[in-house]
Amino acid sequence: MTYDVIVIGGGSAGCVLANRLSADPHRSVLLLEAGPDFATTADTPADLKDATYAPYTYDWGYRSLPDAFGNEVPLPRGRVIGGCSAVNVCVAMRARPSDHDAWADAAGPAWGYPAMLPLYRQMEHYPHGEEKYHGLDGPYRMTLADPRDLGPHAAAAQRAAAHLGHPEVADFNAPGTPGFARTPLSAADGVRLSTAIGYLNPVRERPNLHIRGETTADRVLFHGTRARGVRLTTGEEIPARHVVLSAGAYNSPAIALRSGIGDRDDLTALGIGTVADLPGVGRNLTEHPAYWMVHAAKPPTQRARSVFGSVLSVATAPDEPDFDVQILPSAAVPAGSLPEQFVPRTAHHPTGWDMVFFISCVQPRSRGSVRLSSRDPLDAPVIDLGLYRAAEDAERVADGVRLARRLARTRPLADLLADERIPGADISDRELADTVRRAPAHYNHAAATMRMGRPDDPAAVVDADGAVHGVQGLSVADASVFPAMPRVATNVPAVVVAERIASVLRERLAPHT
Incomplete structure (x- = not known):
């Protein structure tokens, strides 16, 4: 089967994309998640329900390179359906208007606060503020401590x-x-409300939406410069008309690099052919x-x-x-x-x-970087956090x-x-x-490793709609595309990025009938 869209990563942003893109019954969507998929709230382990507990059982296990004093730090990232929204401490802060000013300066007015406010209101259920700023009908339920x-x-x-x-x-x-x-929280009555619970579980029965847990992507497949599908670490190849990377600030650039998208010299050194020479991939880690x-x-x-x-x-x-x-x-x-x-x-x-x-x-x-240690998808990326540089x-x-x-x-x-x-x-x-x-x-x-920017920005990896420069049929929608670091916890900003890029893709990707 050839899918209309494959979304790589069933995390905070990926669950949003799966929901919004499968809303048209004529568009087939496959969601791939490397970690386990707990299909119902009843199936979900108790530690993933507890809003006060961060269950690092479901983690990629990454660590940073040592700093100047020899210190390594753990880099927790959710490896489970719902991603980091399933393992974080449930802080639900919007990017500030000043953050959106910076995003608009870098990527255009569509990312400014006036343009993004309707998306915030659309995504949330939050009965604790003024109606002009908040929504009551969205899938992202929030409470106030x-x-x-x-x-x-x-x-x-x-x-x-x-x-x-x-x-x-x-x-x-x-x-x-x-x-x-x-603190606004993505939780209620002591129970965390991940995007798997809010966005994905209510639409799981859609016949055009397919979800595969315990399924790790190796790379995006290309025909020339057009994405044509995804290769898994098992060697299985799945064809698609469009691919969306939603694997987070560490794994989205890692997958892009294995796919031949990145700095040409770095790719050549690893024996990877270049599909698009984009030096910004993996740089600018914030x-x-x-x-x-x-x-x-x-x-x-x-x-x-x-x-x-x-x-x-x-x-x-x-x-x-x-x-x-x-x-x-x-x-x-x-x-x-x-x-x-x-x-x-x-x-x-x-x-x-x-x-x-x-x-x-x-x-x-300070800025860090994400690089490949090898072309083997089972090898962890090399992550230089760059703290206090x-x-x-x-x-x-x-x-x-x-x-x-x-x-x-x-x-x-x-x-x-x-x-x-x-x-x-x-x-x-x-x-x-x-x-x-x-x-x-x-x-x-972690954010900004596939940074969004205007066409004249040589360090930008994606355009204002999340489309990867220099190729066709490939988008990115997660915290890796932030044009600038927001001054808040990054979960809600990642969700609203996914909301906007999903709205663009719904208009541009005609369903295959």
Whole structure:
């Protein structure tokens, strides 16, 4: 069978594409997912339903190249139907109007906020904001962290922030001044609502939609410069009239490179023939660098249902038009329950409880890359995360740590905290940037490795509609095409990118009848 469309990757964006492109019963769609496909909510393992748990069982297992200090960091990416929306911590933040300004500058007005707002409203079910900004009928169900679920420590952080002049923001996903907000979540009643649950499961019975889990793509097949199908790692070849890469910021460029799309010299060195000489493939990897600041916390008077249910967004750079640092204050959590790589265990904890300030620079200047180690599709790509390659990124994170220290010294939060465990009181404010560099962490927001751009942009890989330059019949729709890094968690931006590119493909791809 020759499919009208094959979508490679059943993750956050791929499930959207499968839904929207199969809406026409005359268009045949095949969705390929390397990880398991849990076809119903009842079949889904408990750890994939829990909105407070990130189940790294369903993971690609990638790690970064060592940095200048020899540090490797894990690079979690969902290897399961629903992708990262099935394993993340359910933060559901829209790209800001300022982010869309940058996207429009890079890729055209169709990506500006006025043009994208209808797509945001179309995708979501969110009854907590003004109707002019939000939708009620979409498949992406969102809720708002309940103040009662935050626990006393996070609630005290909000009051401390107010004392320091940071306003309360009622709706993070509406335009406006940044400040302290409750976090919008892709979850309800403690259950995560991945795109597999919201977009894919309701349409699984469409006879023109076929879903294959545990099926890994090797490369896109071409006849000249026209995509003609997909080759799997098993050697099976599946013909198609159009192929969409939706495998994420690490695997979409890896598949493109194995397919002969990338820098000609790099491809030649691996013995791969060039279909399209596009040096931007795998370049420009962008990630939000982060730091785990930890205080010993006094035992809470009540347990929180939401670990990270609020966020403080601030501008630290003098020319920053919106915000460039985010601080997520956690609820008090039992000592030993946080990732040991970032929060080492201690034999003599002063209280038995910790409170984290998760601090990130959300407008990083540093860039990394994704390359192939070989042409073998079973070999992991070589991922250079590039954290802190630009020195100002560490300075921005250090600014966030300084602000978190001020919050921790401000009542009522100060009354609920004991010692600063990480980085520790012996680290002065002046030493913080170097301390941050030596403890690399990130937000799990890899993006921009197949960057979208205008025709005169030599580094762009796809055009404003997601079509790959220099070939026909191949598009990309996931976080890899972001024209610029949004200053928010990347799941909702990836979904809305898929919504827009799906709308373009619906118009352009005539069903085969």
